[in-house]
Amino acid sequence: METDGKPLSAWLGSLLPAADRVEEVDGKFLKLLYLDPLLLLGLLAVSGLGLMMLYSAGQRDLGLVIGQAIRLGLGFTVMLTLAQLPPRYFRFWSPWIYLMGVALLLAVMVVGDISKGAQRWLNLGVVRFQPSEIMKLAVPMTVAWFFADKPLPPRWGHLLGGALVTAIPFALIAEQPDLGTALVVGCAGAFALFLAGLSWWLLLGLAGALGAVIPLFWIYVMHDYQRQRVLTFLNPESDPLGAGYHIIQSKIAIGSGGVYGKGWLNGTQSHLDFLPEGSTDFIFAAFSEEFGLIGACLLLILYFFIIARGLYMASRAPDTYTRLLAGSLILIFFLYAFVNSGMVSGLLPVVGLPLPLFSYGGTSLVTLMAGFGILMSIYTHRRTPTR
């Protein structure tokens, strides 16, 4: 690709003037609030669709919708608040938040509440909360903080440091066990490392090593029942009433929706309770059933728009810390959307991640919105360096 000596970013940036212009023309008020109008628009669009779908998937329970609207309001408030803070505060607090998070994870191991067979909750008397949620933000912040002053692409020693920052909370969370959150935290660190310029050769090597270890693991380490579980993962039809039930019903919901869908409030799979978790983890199936291929693709395009805008905003960030943090945060958002829609449609194994801004439910929503707050802050404060 020949760019006439100009930096690639500048060349591509000239192709995207529209975004900046919108920001300059009608962004006066939002600029005052340190918000990016396009990203906000995307988030509001997805949240609105989500509320509408929730009304249907929740069997027209208005209480459910109001509850979710309140949660969204809380999330947007957190986003707005964090957007006001200049990024240097985040940078300063990064290691401390991280250390506090690790300490809390250790505390959970010792005194945490057990719920549904996993020890995830810390009971603070008034509220119960999951320290692992903090790590979804703390890990990318700290990896970014770690690389902030180091030359990039990172050297071997620095890479190991970044990997360690990721691995400790990953191990603690996986131990609980909470594989979904562990996956998010692990990927958050991995995204930061990748954006920091992790060598392609190393990436290929790691991928190759993983590919080589899995068969060995399969043959020598795993027990029969564990293999069976993995096989059910891969082929849910082999256990239609047990582990495979969710995914089979989900595929039926999506497939029966067809191109145009059955129409809002007309989904049979969700309304007659055949689709389990139809308003939480499997809401994408309920949506695809009622709005069909057209609706589902529209939703995917909306997600793509948010992610693309986020990546653009990250690439406009002024320094290493803000760039790595912003990039990781938006890729975590992608991770949620991809893993959930992939799982619900039977493309990926079942991992309990919600569809971001869409699924009914709280904690991860607030964390995600906090991430968008940081992203907004980084973009709107880009003239102010973090140090």
Place this chain on the structure above:
Amino acid sequence: MKTWRRFARPSTAELVARQKDKTAESELFFRRALFALFAVFLGLLAVAGRLVYLQVLNHERFTLLADGNRIRLQPLPPTRGFIFDRNGVLLADNLASYHLEITREQAKDLDATLAELRQRIELTDADIERFRKLARRAPPYTGVPLRFRLTDEEIARLAIDLYRLPGVDIKADLTRRYPLGSLGVHAIGYVGRIDETEMSKLDPGQYSGSTHIGKTGVERSYEDVLRGRTGWRQVETNADGRPLRVLSRTPPTPGQNVYLSIDIRLQAVAEKVLEGYNGAIVAIDPRNGEILALASQPVYDPNPFVNGIDFASYRVLNTSKDKPLLNRALRGMYPPGSTIKPLMALAGLEYGVVNRHSGVFCPGFYRLPGSSHRFRDWKRGGHGSVGMDRAIAQSCDVYFYSLALNLGIDRMHEFLDRFSMGRPTGVDLPGEKGAVLPSDEWKRKTQKQPWFAGDSLSAGIGQGYFLATPLQLAHATAVISQQGKNFKPRVLQATEHPGTRVKTVEAPRPLPPVTVKNPRFWDTVIAGMIHVVEGGTAHKIGVGAKYRIAGKTGTAQVFTLGQSERYNAKRLAKHLLDHALFVAFAPVEEPRIAVAVIAEHGGGGSATAAPLARKVMDAWLLNRYDDSVTARMQAAEDDPPRGD
């Protein structure tokens, strides 16, 4: 090319040398971000591709699966047709009743639910045992009946707490009812729960949703008419199987009402006069084969059988030595005794073995040529010189020994077969026996012995191997009365559409007529039968009759007397007494009724059986019915709840 190289391979050494190169790092991030965007695009494209695969390429398959999830077919069982007698008296109807059922999938803890129910209503161990048996083969998400015929009080007690007992429902249904109880049970029969052997033979489509089926009698033989056709409805159910709304409906076709040829008043008379005996009375309208009464004693009440009779009561019925469950009219096989003599006489005339005038000397016994064995006549002193007319009227055995010997078994068999002896008459009731009309071939097959001349003598007076059912005797008598015109006996007179009440009358079902060389043979035999009643063995019943009767008495030996023994009714145990038989038709000039009576161990046909036949004929021909019976029918008619 320079850019590509940097994109592909970040030059670590170069960057280290330059320390933090802000522009290069920004460029590096931008390239990585661009790559990430590309990966995001591919990831979401993969999901979109998957959606196309599910929603476009496999849309039809998943639509079928989704419909299969939610749409269930529910059978709508038809209402069973009513049964009436020939005058429209109700014999079987459907009573609205309530039963308790449990849908196992909706009941959280079955044992706890059963225990809860036990505290509120009476549940026997038998109820629970039956419930568990039914539950084992019931499809999922269907209610399994637990208790039938809930009383109003029980319904009230349950209704209060029903909301606390998920899966427990009170269901209304129609229970078959026989308002006259045991009256006519052997003709009407009863319905009962479908058992497993029946289930395997039935059309699952037609019978799904049906719990009952005709077990015996008309209920069984006209099952298809009475039953109607099952309807269906498509319902949308949720994942728990609870129906939410009806999508479409094909209504059931109710069963036809059935009118029997039986006159229940005559039936009542027949059962009443036979009371105290085990036996049967069959009355047929000889002009068309319609059965007017089909009595078999003892009788039983069919109502407890409808929802499953309890084991103890059933055992009493089933092991009783009087065998009340046995339909003697169709299945009771008795030696016809002397009642067969008119047919023998006719056969003798037909084959020229005897004629109207030829006579035989009766010394009171008969010896086969070259044998010392004496075949006795019932009259010890003998009848002296007898012709055919007197032989029938006085029932002279010696005359018929001689006739049978000359006729031979082959011709005897051939001729009597035309009257449906030895084979079912084809009546429209289940389980009819063919009984035994012996023949050379039959004896070789079943007794592994050749036919002896002595066998012919016994057969000639309706003894020996010869067996007939009361229905066969009544049928044969009817054929004689019509001088050969032959109709299949039947109990169905008409069917009726339950909605329009349009009646379809059944046509008589003619059988090949019995023809003889000279029609006057009939007159000869019938004259003999008239003389049975007028001065013959049954002269007592002829006294005071307002119409002329032709009949024939019969006394069938239950055991064989030794060569020198004398039959003494007073000294014999009841179970060794002779069976009393009588066949008759009347009025002679224009016969409207043919009757066969068998009273087991009744003693003599003339003394015991003939008066019973007279009472039945009086009732039919002179409209003399028992007032107590008509009162009972009236009471049943007034008993209000008739489920329509």
